[in-house]
Amino acid sequence: MTVKQLSLPELADACEALGVTQVGLWREPVQAYGVEAAAKLVRDAGLTVTTLCRGGFLTAISPAERATAVADNKRAVDEAAALGTDTLVLVSGGLPAGSKDLPGARERIADALAELGPYAEEHGVRLAIEPLHPMYASDRCVVSTLAQALDIAERFPAHQVGVTVDTYHIWWDDQAPAQIARAGAGNRIHTFQLADWTTPLPEGVLNGRGQIGDGAIDMRAWQELVEAAGYTGAIEVELFNDGLWARDGREVLTETTDRFRAHTRP
Template structure:
């Protein structure tokens, strides 16, 4: 229980005050936050709300989206990532989750897009280190490569991260995006101290029309969630385990109901 963290994206329409109150009542230590609702609520106000409840922020999601069609767009994205680093520091978390971005509009240059991600990390890593924040590169399932994330494997994420100090750049192990990879356990061992978070949900079939919302509640799908958690533990990771689920049916359900179900399923299938 001292590692469990509900990422607020799992209960998207539930007010932050309610998520925090439920987490406090359940005796939890952690909560995962997203930039857009936190910006709307107020970053400093959210930091106080969480701290007053005795919670800590396991991660802030998300920065990244480094790929761009021109230099002006690239500079805009770099500056937005600087703001994200500042927001993470204000919230008291040392993990800023990065989704790299897909191919720039009209481009088929995958190598060039990945070079943009590397260059973005190179520009931001020292600043993040000064603020006590690690840039956590998240690999997404290959089905998102064209439009959301040109980093499609944990090995690819580590190839980027290892070009920088481990105190500045790490990786996310997200079960939903990585479970299919025959090399994932070797790559988790390789990741070691660079693991910034282990995130859980489940792979359900059939996927919905909007595959972005295809994550299921733990235990409803195909992923060996406990085995992946044990691999992260063996690699030296002892930090929070975040439940992060994008699923319209769960978003439409009462927040407390989803909160209770997620905690129960975590204990059954992950802990």
């Protein structure tokens, strides 16, 4: 998503040129290119798919909408397995229209995971609940903290359901370090993502993730917390940023790899 202006073949070429060997993919471009074709493309380029994003949006109240959401998440699991990744990132969904019941919405997420967790396990895929900053609670994600994400995930085996740790969404939370340790103790950190927090936020907020090093977040400090909790997996960079998307994608990818090296530990 950081360089969504690149087609999948362009992305594969740019990664190969820069020595990038791992990539997190999003469903929309993969579906547009063709799941099996995308899987072959990344394999042939020597790329490992770290995660697929995204599943989720599991808070609907009506039985028909809930069934549709579960079916779509099963397709997402199938796509993740085809791409060779063991992790599907979940953005849980916001409040249904007319509802103000946050606890009820979170409970419906757990209800859906009771069906999706075993299905994912059968396909060798883990589900990673991603808490989003509270500003997204109404329309995008009712899970706002790692504590809330873990309260749901811990109802299920760790090899079925864990969490995503994304600096952009949790850096403000003074309870997050303890929750990272909690997640690590339960082997539930399924992926770790970096993005910086820059202000002022843009109109619409969603596409305001800052390039690493441009904002308020100490990336090394969060990396140290996650690694101290036992995480040894890939570190992803995920930037939603209109300014970056308007630039040459190869230039942005080069800049991002340079920033990654400058602001993380080897």
